[in-house]
Amino acid sequence: MPGAAATLPGYFDAPRREATILAGILMIAWIPAIPLPRVLHRAVGVVASASLYIYVTHWVVFPDFKDSQPVLAVVLSVAAGIAYWAIAVRIMGVAERSQSWLWRRRRARRRHTIPT
Incomplete structure (x- = not known):
């Protein structure tokens, strides 16, 4: 340090x-x-999970509001990052399920083919 x-x-x-x-x-x-109050666990967990996405997207939102309304700039930056994170997680989940489905399908095909 x-x-x-x-x-x-x-x-x-x-x-x-x-x-x-x-x-x-x-x-x-x-x-x-x-230690945090139990009420804050979920909110802090979401912000922590989305922190990379908040960091990556904040430069798009923050500059537009930083001079006139700095608090709103921070709130909108965090909200945009969380939204981006939620969409990315959902898309990655769909992609993972699709990949798993393809893997199971290929494996089932291999079992049903007769080696020559």
Whole structure:
């Protein structure tokens, strides 16, 4: 963790942002679990599951609203990432089921063919 503390200052030219990011990195590294109220488990799980998709899509949504309504920009960025994640998971599930179906079909065909 000394590497993060040494390289982060000055990276964003915003000391508060850098301190927040460093705090997050240190929490991930040092705290094995963070207790949450049971009500938040599902919401935090969804955001955690969709975090890569939020990261990948935020640049499309965030810039349009960041100056006029920064809170709305964050909310819309997270919502867009979660929507993208949900669609991708559904598509991947369909693809996985199709692949499984094809595999079972090919296997059944091999059983019914007579070797010559």
